[in-house]
Amino acid sequence: MIELRDVKKVFNQGRGNELWAVRGVTLDLEPRQVTVFKGPSGSGKTTLLSMIGALSRPTSGRISLDGTLLSNLPERFMTQVRRSTFGFVFQRFNLIRGLTVLENVMLPAYPLAPDYGDLRHRAHALLTQFGMEAKASDKVEWLSGGEAQRAAICRALINGPRILIADEPTANLDSARSRELVGLLGELQDLGKTVLVASHDPLVFESARVSRVVELRDGLLAEDA
Amino acid sequence: MREFLRRQRYLIDYSLSALARRPGKHLALLLVYTLVVFLLASVMLFTQSLRREAALVLAQSPEIILQRQMAGRHDLMPTEYLDRIGRIRGVSAKYGRLWGYFYDPAARANYTLMVPPPGSPEYREPAPGEIVIGAGIARTRGLDVGDYLSLRSARGEPFAFRVAALLPHSTELVSTDLMLLGAGDFRRFFAFPPDRFTDIVLQVRNPREVRKVAEKLSLALPDTRPILREEILRTYDAVFGWRQGLVFVLMGGMVLAFVIFAWDRAAGLSFDERREIGILKSIGWETADVLRMKFWEGAILSLTAFFLGYLLAYAHVFYLAAALFEPVLKGWAVLYPDFRPIPFVDGLQIATLFFFTVFPYTVATIVPIWRAAVTDPDAVMR
Numbered sequence: 299m300i301e302l303r304d305v306k307k308v309f310n311q312g313r314g315n316e317l318w319a320v321r322g323v324t325l326d327l328e329p330r331q332v333t334v335f336k337g338p339s340g341s342g343k344t345t346l347l348s349m350i351g352a353l354s355r356p357t358s359g360r361i362s363l364d365g366t367l368l369s370n371l372p373e374r375f376m377t378q379v380r381r382s383t384f385g386f387v388f389q390r391f392n393l394i395r396g397l398t399v400l401e402n403v404m405l406p407a408y409p410l411a412p413d414y415g416d417l418r419h420r421a422h423a424l425l426t427q428f429g430m431e432a433k434a435s436d437k438v439e440w441l442s443g444g445e446a447q448r449a450a451i452c453r454a455l456i457n458g459p460r461i462l463i464a465d466e467p468t469a470n471l472d473s474a475r476s477r478e479l480v481g482l483l484g485e486l487q488d489l490g491k492t493v494l495v496a497s498h499d500p501l502v503f504e505s506a507r508v509s510r511v512v513e514l515r516d517g518l519l520a521e522d523a
Numbered sequence: 524m525r526e527f528l529r530r531q532r533y534l535i536d537y538s539l540s541a542l543a544r545r546p547g548k549h550l551a552l553l554l555v556y557t558l559v560v561f562l563l564a565s566v567m568l569f570t571q572s573l574r575r576e577a578a579l580v581l582a583q584s585p586e587i588i589l590q591r592q593m594a595g596r597h598d599l600m601p602t603e604y605l606d607r608i609g610r611i612r613g614v615s616a617k618y619g620r621l622w623g624y625f626y627d628p629a630a631r632a633n634y635t636l637m638v639p640p641p642g643s644p645e646y647r648e649p650a651p652g653e654i655v656i657g658a659g660i661a662r663t664r665g666l667d668v669g670d671y672l673s674l675r676s677a678r679g680e681p682f683a684f685r686v687a688a689l690l691p692h693s694t695e696l697v698s699t700d701l702m703l704l705g706a707g708d709f710r711r712f713f714a715f716p717p718d719r720f721t722d723i724v725l726q727v728r729n730p731r732e733v734r735k736v737a738e739k740l741s742l743a744l745p746d747t748r749p750i751l752r753e754e755i756l757r758t759y760d761a762v763f764g765w766r767q768g769l770v771f772v773l774m775g776g777m778v779l780a781f782v783i784f785a786w787d788r789a790a791g792l793s794f795d796e797r798r799e800i801g802i803l804k805s806i807g808w809e810t811a812d813v814l815r816m817k818f819w820e821g822a823i824l825s826l827t828a829f830f831l832g833y834l835l836a837y838a839h840v841f842y843l844a845a846a847l848f849e850p851v852l853k854g855w856a857v858l859y860p861d862f863r864p865i866p867f868v869d870g871l872q873i874a875t876l877f878f879f880t881v882f883p884y885t886v887a888t889i890v891p892i893w894r895a896a897v898t899d900p901d902a903v904m905r
């Protein structure tokens with residue numbers, strides 16, 4: 299269970315270009331569901347997700363995860379929580395060029411220093427699960443958009459996170475690949491993962507696999523705006 | 524502990540692949556770095572060899588050389604002064620020396636002609652008509668034992684000397700232009716006055732008595748000037764001294780730090796590298812992990828450069844006879860000595876060089892990386 303209480307985020311505070319990207323969001327998110335945050339560009343979806351995923355801190359308000367307060371942990375602990383709890387999939391895939399698919403998938407585990415054989419085994423299992431085994435030793439820059447996004451999902455899952463956060467995962471995919479991706483997110487839910495997606499793509503938020511849609515507008519929940 | 528080592532292995536693994544992924548930048552950096560280490564190490568190894576060599580040679584030279592002064596200039600020494608010195612306490616031996624310079628137009632070089640002093644441990648006086656020559660003379664005139672060297676004396680008379688032996692290679696730095704000959708030949712060749720020496724040398728066993736002896740000499744023979752070996756040694760030390768070496772290395776280190784810092788600054792962290800750091804952080808790497816990984820990257824690069832540079836310098840100084848320094852060395856003796864220093868490895872020297880090359884580089888590179896690594900990882904979501 300993720301709880302947000304009056305969460306706010308301001309950029310460039312006190313300067314001329316001060317901007318309140320999130321202006322007070324209170325929300326409970328159920329585990330093992332696919333929740334989509336929808337809303338026009340600039341409505342604060344990415345900012346909100348990055349706070350939930352412990353990539354950044356709210357300016358004020360509180361975020362807690364199963365009763366543990368996330369929002370004022372020191373950086374080290376924030377990273378530990380992020381590493382063990384969240385997996386991220388980004389709009390631009392954010393794979394590291396020059397490395398193979400397999401290396402990219404294993405990368406989040408390096409600082410945890412698991413046994414190398416185990417790690418490889420886990421990575422291969424994930425790649426097989428997402429139909430990417432044949433590409434394991436290809437360089438990531440040779441992948442198509444759909445393949446890159448699947449590689450990114452494998453990478454997001456390597457440390458066994460409970461929650462997967464995907465920011466505009468279909469923005470660089472055609473409709474067929476987008477539908478496929480929504481299907482994959484649904485499969486993750488079946489595996490017991492909590493899935494949080496930001497998207498303004500109807501293919502995503504109108505999908506039957508989505509459990510809940512939260513609409514944002516100008517940094518507020520649409521129902522509060 | 525095992526986990527610690529395993530983590531380092533993962534990080535090193537990643538660093539190596541990161542180095543390989545940007546071969547252009549890293550090869551260029553490695554090249555510059557290696558070159559600077561090479562130059563610094565060459566200078567260090569070379570000056571230290573010179574010092575060792577010079578110290579070896581000087582260790583055998585006499586404690587006091589007595590020169591006669593005439594109008595403030597070095598003048599020939601009357602032979603009778605040797606007797607006038609008389610007995611001075613502490614002086615174990617004294618004798619007059621015959622030596623001088625000769626310009627050989629055929630080789631366009633100056634030779635040092637010398638009569639080996641009586642009782643000299645290294646050189647015996649050649650028989651009349653015979654000479655012993657240094658390697659430089661032998662080389663330029665193409666001479667070997669048994670050949671004849673013909674010279675035209677200052678007065679225009681021709682002389683021919685038979686080469687009886689060559690001087691040993693080990694002292695070549697100072698003996699390369701040396702020609703030893705008998706006293707009779709020397710006096711005839713230069714038309715040297717029979718009642719004169721070039722100078723007088725005195726051997727003093729106890730180093731603490733040297734100054735006392737010198738004072739007595741100045742009193743007894745007011746128109747002479749004693750030159751002490753310790754003064755010469757001090758002059759040498761001023762030239763090659765450790766202190767100066769250290770200053771040199773310090774300066775070199777600064778230059779190195781500057782060059783690499785400037786270079787790294789100019790190239791900076793590329794957009795790609797910053798993005799990569801952001802991605803690593805967003806997928807769960809701590810700032811410290813990123814810094815450790817980059818530390819390994821720098822360490823691998825600078826250690827490689829250090830060892831390459833040092834090995835190249837070692838080969839350059841000890842196997843190629845410091846060929847790059849030939850122009851500098853040429854002023855040392857008129858005939859360029861084929862100076863082959865004896866190889867040595869000095870731990871302190873390596874440590875100094877290491878500190879002044881690897882350390883500034885590490886500091887210079889870690890700062891921009893640290894700045895990129897502490898930024899919030901949410902930047903990659905945009």
Ligand SMILES: Nc1ncnc2c1ncn2[C@@H]1O[C@H](COP(=O)(O)OP(=O)(O)O)[C@@H](O)[C@H]1O
Nearest residue numbers: 309310317319338339340341342343344345346
């Ligand atoms: N790092 C930042 N600095 C300044 N403004 C930002 C920053 N990040 C986001 N913003 C602004 O905050 C607002 C919300 O952005 P974002 O959360 O990315 O919206 P969305 O993902 O819904 O498009 C936008 O107006 C954006 O320009």
Ligand SMILES: [Mg+2]
Nearest residue numbers: 343344465466
């Ligand atoms: Mg966004």
